[in-house]
Amino acid sequence: MSQLRRTMLYVPGNNAGMIRDAGIYSADCIMFDLEDSVAPSEKDGARFLVYEALTCLEYPGKELLVRVNALESEYGPEDLEAIVRTGKAVIRLPKTESAQDVLDCEREIARIEKSAGLAPGSTKMMAAVETAAGVLSAREIAAASKRLVGIAIGAEDYVTDLKTSRSPEGIELYFGRSMVLLAARAAGIDALDTVFSDINDEEGFRREVAYIKQLGFDGKSVINPRQIQPVHDIFTPTQEEIQRSIAVIEALEDAKSKGMGVASLNGKMVDKPIEDRARRVLSFARAVGALGREE
Amino acid sequence: MVIEKTSIAGTLESSDIMITIAPGEDGISIDLTSTVEKQFGRQIRSEIEGALREIGVTGAKVTAVDKGALDCAIRARVRAAAYRAAGEKNFPWGGAGHESAS
Numbered sequence: 592m593s594q595l596r597r598t599m600l601y602v603p604g605n606n607a608g609m610i611r612d613a614g615i616y617s618a619d620c621i622m623f624d625l626e627d628s629v630a631p632s633e634k635d636g637a638r639f640l641v642y643e644a645l646t647c648l649e650y651p652g653k654e655l656l657v658r659v660n661a662l663e664s665e666y667g668p669e670d671l672e673a674i675v676r677t678g679k680a681v682i683r684l685p686k687t688e689s690a691q692d693v694l695d696c697e698r699e700i701a702r703i704e705k706s707a708g709l710a711p712g713s714t715k716m717m718a719a720v721e722t723a724a725g726v727l728s729a730r731e732i733a734a735a736s737k738r739l740v741g742i743a744i745g746a747e748d749y750v751t752d753l754k755t756s757r758s759p760e761g762i763e764l765y766f767g768r769s770m771v772l773l774a775a776r777a778a779g780i781d782a783l784d785t786v787f788s789d790i791n792d793e794e795g796f797r798r799e800v801a802y803i804k805q806l807g808f809d810g811k812s813v814i815n816p817r818q819i820q821p822v823h824d825i826f827t828p829t830q831e832e833i834q835r836s837i838a839v840i841e842a843l844e845d846a847k848s849k850g851m852g853v854a855s856l857n858g859k860m861v862d863k864p865i866e867d868r869a870r871r872v873l874s875f876a877r878a879v880g881a882l883g884r885e886e
Numbered sequence: 887m888v889i890e891k892t893s894i895a896g897t898l899e900s901s902d903i904m905i906t907i908a909p910g911e912d913g914i915s916i917d918l919t920s921t922v923e924k925q926f927g928r929q930i931r932s933e934i935e936g937a938l939r940e941i942g943v944t945g946a947k948v949t950a951v952d953k954g955a956l957d958c959a960i961r962a963r964v965r966a967a968a969y970r971a972a973g974e975k976n977f978p979w980g981g982a983g984h985e986s987a988s
Binding site: 640646 | 900959961965
């Protein structure tokens with residue numbers, strides 16, 4: 592199983608306390624933000640702080656990401672200089688609108704890797720689409736670089752660009768989410784869903800997490816540690832799903848041992864998609880520690 | 887690096903430190919107020935002075951109000967304040983492929 596990305600915890604880059612504490616929570620990924628959560632007057636301070644944290648602090652078992660400022664902004668190039676040189680973080684691009692945005696950033700990263708003596712290609716990237724143009728280019732964006740490990744949708748800017756607002760049902764996000772998900776699957780990378788801003792609406796949050804899991808997303812950005820466990824609960828396969836998957840694999844192995852070309856379970860044929868889903872459930876369950884000792 | 891004006895970096899929030907740096911001619915002087923001064927005062931002063939010497943600052947008046955910052959946060963805030971006070975921008979980032987910044 593590759594890197595788990597069920598939860599990606601946003602940490603404002605100029606908040607020393609949150610940077611210190613981020614590792615104690617169970618989020619799979621921590622994303623230090625140098626962009627929207629940092630005031631222009633503090634961009635340099637946040638950059639120093641995140642650079643030092645990446646260089647000196649340990650976040651065992653976590654994937655670390657840093658959302659840098661746009662390359663064309665006055666802060667973006669220096670953000671890349673600092674963060675790439677740590678060799679510790681995935682570069683999370685802000686507002687990606689085209690494959691060219693990814694390629695421009697990749698070229699800078701490659702130059703810095705070479706200058707810093709880092710292995711070429713060692714710095715990974717994650718794109719985020721937050722506009723209509725970005726969603727429509729999602730397929731090209733997701734396939735633009737081998738460094739990309741995932742693509743995320745940022746809803747607040749996107750719905751504003753659509754001239755609408757977010758609703759509890761999320762109907763306005765259905766197309767954008769679907770585009771991002773399909774682009775990710777076609778490119779073989781992860782799909783990450785947007786934040787849910789009302790941290791006091793746990794019921795609404797759980798409903799949205801179940802919905803995006805059903806769509807096929809790999810995980811969700813979270814803005815508060817309280818949102819981590821509900822996501823992990825919903826993304827963990829149920830015992831019923833696990834037992835059903837084990838039965839599928841056993842039926843396949845039984846058929847194979849008898850020299851039968853086709854397996855069946857409870858009177859239904861077990862074909863390749865069913866096998867693939869069962870193996871994925873078990874692989875995921877194993878990765879999150881949800882399998883019993885017999886497995 | 888020459889400190890040319892007074893600059894501030896950091897906050898008074900928990901786990902942070904606010905560093906004020908002003909021009910000074912007779913070495914580095916540090917006026918420290920800390921919630922953990924008894925236990926860590928000497929270490930904090932050493933960290934501030936070390937961070938300044940690392941970027942070539944030899945004269946500065948530093949006022950530090952510490953709220954329990956880790957060493958890495960102290961270094962980050964000292965660097966930010968010093969670069970602002972010197973009007974310089976290009977920090978020699980070190981990182982994984984190099985020795986630390988000097």
